Amino acid sequence: MYDPLTDSSPGQLANYPDSYWASSFSPTNYPGLQTDIHSDVVVIGGGYTGLSCALHLARQGVEVTLLEANRTGWGCSGRNGGFVLNGTGRLSYLQMQQKWGKQTANLLYRENRAAIDSVAELIEQGEVACDANPGGYLKIAHRAHLVDALKQQARFLQDEFGDPVSFITKERLASDYMQHAYAHGGLLFPYCFGVHPLKLADGYARMASNAGASLYQGNPVTGWQKQADKHVLLTPQAKVTANKVVIATNGYTPNKFHAGIDRRHFPVLSSVIVTEPLSEAQLSACGLKPGVMVMDTRALKYYYRLLPDGRLLFGGRGAIRGKDADKAVYKQRLLAALIDSFPALRHIQLSHFWSGWVSVSLDDYPRINQPEHDNSVYYAMGYCGSGVSFATRAGYRLAQMVTGSEPMPALPYFQSQLTKFPFSPFRRLGLSAFYHWGRLKDEWL
DSSP states (O other): OOOTTTOSOOOSSOOOOSOHHHHTOOOOOOOOOOSOEEEEEEEEOOSHHHHHHHHHHHHTTOOEEEEESSOTTOSGGGTSOOEEOOOOTTOOHHHHHHHHOHHHHHHHHHHHHHHHHHHHHHHHHTTOOSOOEEOOEEEEOSSGGGHHHHHHHHHHHHHHHOOOOEEEEHHHIIIIIOOOTTOOEEEEETTOEEOOHHHHHHHHHHHHHHHTOEEEESOOOOEEEEETTEEEEEOSSOEEEEEEEEEOOGGGOOTTSOTTTTTSOEEEEEEEEEESOOOHHHHHHHOOOTTOEEEEOOSSOOEEEEOTTSOEEEEEEOOSSGGGTTOHHHHHHHHHHHHHHOGGGTTOOEEEEEEEEEEEOTTSSOEEEOOTTOTTEEEEEOOTTOHHHHHHHHHHHHHHHHHTOSOOOSOHHHHSOOOOOTTGGGHHHHHHHHHHHHHHHHHHO
């Protein structure tokens, strides 16, 4: 599997992973670029961020070209669990308030809620058939002593932001949502919803193309030169000369791609299993409510949802290196965790297993900005695994930055650079230590 820390390129026109999403949908193909061209703006990356940016630029009449190394939605946009949530990175709103103050925390909350609304609006505008599935998001306490913290979080969100979150008791979880071995209480965020992520990416691509953006797949950027005030991007077949460049590759960004973002994020693998369709008896025994998405309070979180066709999607942390991503041990770990959570599914069979990269920032929140000393390059990175809605919004904000159509709001996303990782060659040693600590904490604390 492609590894951003060791491979110079994500490949060229590679097939989608053997995922449930790819097996249940055939995305639209776009041509490869074969001749040299000039474009006012070039967007690198055909995921949610890049496609949203290209769409919003095209809607403003900007000449925009999108280059995707493989296929639209090939990266994280086609591999995630399909959870449309508040994209806060890894910081809670209380932590945001403590870090930046009440006014900024309130603005961040509004921006993240607007991100969810942006996804819903684009789905409606483009009539995107992405199996949008309302039902809300449940954050569950996997230990009894964590229940009070969830209750406090609910009160904080309600009092500070007017959030419609509600606390769900252990008894109501069991009666109305799921028969889960470690669900001691939870928070229900009713405005969140699930999607088929690859269908969503395909819908964005179609909308961008229809709006006038030029989309090319199978064109990895293998070289980047600056000639006077122009950017020359080299691909295997052709080169593109541009006035401005948007980097929209997030967790799939290769090492030494651009000096302004190198060593400023850490790609981490997340893995997913999908079961065969559950029988009526299995559905009844585990009690999972259709439409609800779930994540727990572990240090090494598990996330899961019942899919529209009755399969169970279950995800969590995977291997540390790309070359180990497909090893059976990581699939078996997820299956063991699934069965531990839902003992009634101990005989369940799996249909799919795959992995994808998450971009983690050093200080746990993303950025939408420009590299220092280059006012014609833009980037959005560091989503920390909460990117379906945030990436869509990031593309919209990037388009605004490129055109200068309006000033950015006073949010930390736009006001500072991603922080460089110290001792970056040893990031994976640190990750290994964190995983060992996380498993210990989740098991005993």
